[in-house]
Amino acid sequence: MLFMREPMRVALALITSMSSLGAVYGLMGVHFIAAFQVLIYVGAVMVFMVYVIMLLEVKEAPGSKRFSSYVVPGVVVGVLLMAALGAGMLRGPMSSGMLPGEGSGTFSLVEFSSAFLTRYWLVFELTTVFLVGAIVAALAVVNVSRRKQEGA
Amino acid sequence: MNTPLALIALLPLLGFLLNGTFATALGGKRFNNTVAAVIACAMPIAAFALTIQAFLTLQSNGYTPIVAPLYRWALIGEHTFDITFYFDRLSAIMTLVVTGVGSVIHIYSTGYMHDDKSFGRFMAYLNLFLFFMLLLVLGRSMLVLFVGWEGVGLASYLLIGFWFDDLANAIAGRKAFITNRIGDAGFLLGMFLLYRAFGTLDMDTINSAFVGGQAAMVSASLVGFFLFVGATGKSAQIPLYVWLPDAMAGPTPVSALIHAATMVTAGVYLVARMSGLYMQAPDASQLMAVVGVLTAFMAATIALVQTDIKKVLAYSTVSQLGFMFVALGVGAYGVAIFHVVTHAFFKACLFLGAGSVIHALGGEQDIRKMGGLRKHIPITFWTFVISTAAIAGIPGLAGFFSKDEILWYAFASEKGGAPWLWAVGALTAFMTAFYMTRLLWLTFFGASRMSHEVEHHVHESPLSMTGVLGVLAVLSAVGGYIGIPHFLEPQIPLPPVVESLEHYEHTLLYVSIAIAFAGVALAVFMYSGPASRPAGIARAAGPVRVLLEGKYFVDELYAAVIVRPLAWVSEHVFLKIGDKMLIDGTLNGLGAFAQRSAGWLGRAQTGSLQFYALLVMVGMVGALLWSWRHV
Amino acid sequence: MNESQFLLAIAGGLFTIGLLGVVIRRNALVMLMCMELMLNGVNLSLVTFSQQRGDAAGAVMVFLTFVVATAEVALAIPIVLLLVKHARSLDVDRYSELKG
Numbered sequence: 001m002l003f004m005r006e007p008m009r010v011a012l013a014l015i016t017s018m019s020s021l022g023a024v025y026g027l028m029g030v031h032f033i034a035a036f037q038v039l040i041y042v043g044a045v046m047v048f049m050v051y052v053i054m055l056l057e058v059k060e061a062p063g064s065k066r067f068s069s070y071v072v073p074g075v076v077v078g079v080l081l082m083a084a085l086g087a088g089m090l091r092g093p094m095s096s097g098m099l100p101g102e103g104s105g106t107f108s109l110v111e112f113s114s115a116f117l118t119r120y121w122l123v124f125e126l127t128t129v130f131l132v133g134a135i136v137a138a139l140a141v142v143n144v145s146r147r148k149q150e151g152a
Numbered sequence: 153m154n155t156p157l158a159l160i161a162l163l164p165l166l167g168f169l170l171n172g173t174f175a176t177a178l179g180g181k182r183f184n185n186t187v188a189a190v191i192a193c194a195m196p197i198a199a200f201a202l203t204i205q206a207f208l209t210l211q212s213n214g215y216t217p218i219v220a221p222l223y224r225w226a227l228i229g230e231h232t233f234d235i236t237f238y239f240d241r242l243s244a245i246m247t248l249v250v251t252g253v254g255s256v257i258h259i260y261s262t263g264y265m266h267d268d269k270s271f272g273r274f275m276a277y278l279n280l281f282l283f284f285m286l287l288l289v290l291g292r293s294m295l296v297l298f299v300g301w302e303g304v305g306l307a308s309y310l311l312i313g314f315w316f317d318d319l320a321n322a323i324a325g326r327k328a329f330i331t332n333r334i335g336d337a338g339f340l341l342g343m344f345l346l347y348r349a350f351g352t353l354d355m356d357t358i359n360s361a362f363v364g365g366q367a368a369m370v371s372a373s374l375v376g377f378f379l380f381v382g383a384t385g386k387s388a389q390i391p392l393y394v395w396l397p398d399a400m401a402g403p404t405p406v407s408a409l410i411h412a413a414t415m416v417t418a419g420v421y422l423v424a425r426m427s428g429l430y431m432q433a434p435d436a437s438q439l440m441a442v443v444g445v446l447t448a449f450m451a452a453t454i455a456l457v458q459t460d461i462k463k464v465l466a467y468s469t470v471s472q473l474g475f476m477f478v479a480l481g482v483g484a485y486g487v488a489i490f491h492v493v494t495h496a497f498f499k500a501c502l503f504l505g506a507g508s509v510i511h512a513l514g515g516e517q518d519i520r521k522m523g524g525l526r527k528h529i530p531i532t533f534w535t536f537v538i539s540t541a542a543i544a545g546i547p548g549l550a551g552f553f554s555k556d557e558i559l560w561y562a563f564a565s566e567k568g569g570a571p572w573l574w575a576v577g578a579l580t581a582f583m584t585a586f587y588m589t590r591l592l593w594l595t596f597f598g599a600s601r602m603s604h605e606v607e608h609h610v611h612e613s614p615l616s617m618t619g620v621l622g623v624l625a626v627l628s629a630v631g632g633y634i635g636i637p638h639f640l641e642p643q644i645p646l647p648p649v650v651e652s653l654e655h656y657e658h659t660l661l662y663v664s665i666a667i668a669f670a671g672v673a674l675a676v677f678m679y680s681g682p683a684s685r686p687a688g689i690a691r692a693a694g695p696v697r698v699l700l701e702g703k704y705f706v707d708e709l710y711a712a713v714i715v716r717p718l719a720w721v722s723e724h725v726f727l728k729i730g731d732k733m734l735i736d737g738t739l740n741g742l743g744a745f746a747q748r749s750a751g752w753l754g755r756a757q758t759g760s761l762q763f764y765a766l767l768v769m770v771g772m773v774g775a776l777l778w779s780w781r782h783v
Numbered sequence: 784m785n786e787s788q789f790l791l792a793i794a795g796g797l798f799t800i801g802l803l804g805v806v807i808r809r810n811a812l813v814m815l816m817c818m819e820l821m822l823n824g825v826n827l828s829l830v831t832f833s834q835q836r837g838d839a840a841g842a843v844m845v846f847l848t849f850v851v852a853t854a855e856v857a858l859a860i861p862i863v864l865l866l867v868k869h870a871r872s873l874d875v876d877r878y879s880e881l882k883g
Contacts, residue, residue, distance in 0.1 A: 036753045067809060085776065127846070138858060
């Protein structure tokens with residue numbers, strides 16, 4: 001994904017990654033998260049991105065460069081980062097095995113949703129507040145652009 | 153009876169403040185000249201009256217010293233510094249002279265400076281001077297004396313450069329101040345030594361410690377030497393006398409008050425006050441006597457060829473101060489004070505008389521352009537005659553008594569008297585009689601060498617001036633009979649006389665009288681005849697004359713050896729290297745460094761989002777690595 | 784290496800690749816998509832830890848990140864649109880008016 005030239009192809013690669021992640025979640029036994037991954041990420045976010053790419057593709061000047069000015073230092077530091085993370089992981093204590101396989105008790109839908117709405121109820125509220133904030137921000141952006149259009 | 157002592161000093165200060173604020177441009181000249189004059193003269197006269205009262209109190213107490221503490225100046229740890237006034241026989245004499253002569257000179261100034269545009273400022277400065285001088289003579293602690301010492305130096309600077317529109321006057325004032333300061337460095341060193349040894353600077357305490365032999369911890373000669381260095385600055389001895397002739401740039405009352413009667417005698421007063429110390433310091437005393445007699449001789453030789461009326465009197469003052477130091481050097485402290493008093497009378501009269509002549513001639517000071525004035529300004533003439541006779545040592549007048557005692561003790565004192573001191577002193581006395589008579593003759597006798605318009609305008613001075621001249625002339629005449637050395641004897645003993653020489657006393661007396669008359673006669677002989685006589689001798693003694701007229705080229709020597717190198721160092725080392733390179737360079741360098749580093753650091757703000765993200769990555773790597781070490 | 788370590792390695796890899804992509808690529812939209820990739824990596828690691836400990840808290844946090852990611856994209860796209868309108872290009876190097 002890092003090396004493809006067309007943004008459309010990058011988007012398609014990303015969709016592929018996300019779908020595979022969804023499959024991984026399902027295999028891990030957290031089914032509803034897998035469902036949400038595909039629904040929200042692939043279904044909403046990536047569709048939006050593809051739409052915007054299509055919209056803006058026309059304005060793109062052909063023959064533009066693919067990589068930014070910081071490509072070499074970026075790659076170097078990226079490799080370093082991966083090495084550091086790997087080293088950190090190998091240092092840590094070897095964790096126990098896992099993966100009880102299919103949807104065991106904790107992650108069954110019933111249990112999860114009830115826990116979500118009782119024990120982790122604060123998170124729920126936070127998400128709603130956050131969404132309201134996002135709606136307001138979106139409206140503001142639309143207003144700004146509209147005002148600019150009128151003023152210009 | 154505490155108040156009067158402090159009041160004696162504080163009254164002139166009050167006069168200074170009043171006149172300084174209201175009679176000068178500072179306060180808009182609210183007081184006119186008359187009011188300023190009244191205030192300025194009333195203060196010294198009141199101080200004189202208070203001094204007389206204090207003296208009578210002293211007398212009735214059997215001459216036990218009056219100690220009047222005024223104010224605790226400083227308390228540093230366990231050390232206290234008080235402002236205390238001290239009145240004993242010596243202070244009484246000095247204070248009477250300072251306030252008395254000071255008062256009459258103030259009265260004289262009201263007449264002399266009448267037309268000056270800065271009259272109020274002048275009277276204010278005179279009062280300021282008087283305040284500091286009284287602090288000097290009334291102080292108990294050397295610290296108070298030093299405040300007065302510095303203060304009279306300041307007043308002298310202000311008054312010498314009084315007509316500062318002329319740059320030469322300002323330079324003369326500066327020269328006086330700086331030369332004084334060099335002496336003050338010595339004075340301070342002496343004070344430091346004394347304080348370290350005794351823990352106090354009260355002069356009476358220190359004196360009794362030295363006399364009682366409890367002062368082994370400090371070398372009396374060393375301290376005596378340092379204090380003498382201070383005295384050479386203030387009292388114009390070799391090598392720091394060079395400021396006194398230049399100080400004639402100030403108005404004549406200033407020359408009379410400061411540079412004849414009072415300030416220059418401060419050094420003599422200091423030594424006399426510290427007589428207990430000097431009695432234990434034979435080396436310093438010997439040095440004083442030698443320097444004194446050399447100064448007296450040298451100044452007298454220079455005075456022989458001077459042509460400015462005030463310069464003759466200036467060098468005469470230096471010479472007479474030399475005599476006083478001779479007396480101090482041989483242990484005759486009371487006699488030195490006696491000479492201070494008589495000198496104050498006749499020298500003030502001479503200076504004020506010169507001022508009267510200058511006033512009459514409308515500003516002329518060159519005696520080659522005078523002559524025959526005795527018919528025009530008779531009162532000035534007669535007072536001048538009396539005071540000239542006094543200084544020449546004509547018997548019966550004041551100067552005779554004091555000078556003769558000095559010469560006697562120079563010869564016969566057990567504490568350093570020597571025949572060669574007497575011989576040089578006698579030669580100087582001869583020259584004194586000679587040049588003073590020369591001055592008198594060239595100014596008042598003979599044919600007139602004045603220009604025509606000047607001769608027309610010659611007039612006698614107003615009463616304020618002539619009255620004062622009269623008073624001082626009377627004092628010059630009878631002042632010798634006061635007998636000060638015997639008055640001071642209980643406090644400051646006269647030195648013992650070498651037994652074998654005692655019978656010379658009358659011989660030397662006759663020799664002194666002969667010298668005085670010989671000097672006068674020679675001068676009359678030389679200058680009353682045709683002008684070829686002095687001119688012939690001048691030609692015969694050619695190179696000597698050049699040396700004398702050049703004042704032994706001392707000023708030039710100082711300029712070449714001290715002033716120019718110092719100026720060079722200041723310019724090249726301190727200014728160019730120290731100030732411009734080091735200090736300015738450092739500051740400018742710091743500023744430039746800050747600017748450059750800011751510019752360099754500012755390059756991190758590229759405005760590019762990806763650069764910032766890259767930096768975040770780098771930071772993350774760093775944080776991870778760091779946490780592996782510490783977790 | 785057991786399975787959880789493998790999954791964590793993949794999560795770390797996803798995150799690093801995403802961050803690398805943000806730094807490397809020039810196109811603004813591609814940068815956005817790389818940011819989505821980063822979020823996915825984080826999600827994976829959260830789920831892994833949650834599974835390991837048998838605690839539902841991790842899953843709940845994943846839920847939160849879903850919401851945040853969605854809102855973020857919903858707002859980032861219009862911003863990019865405005866930027867494009869202003870600078871007439873998708874090249875992020877042209878957006879450096881905050882320089883210095």
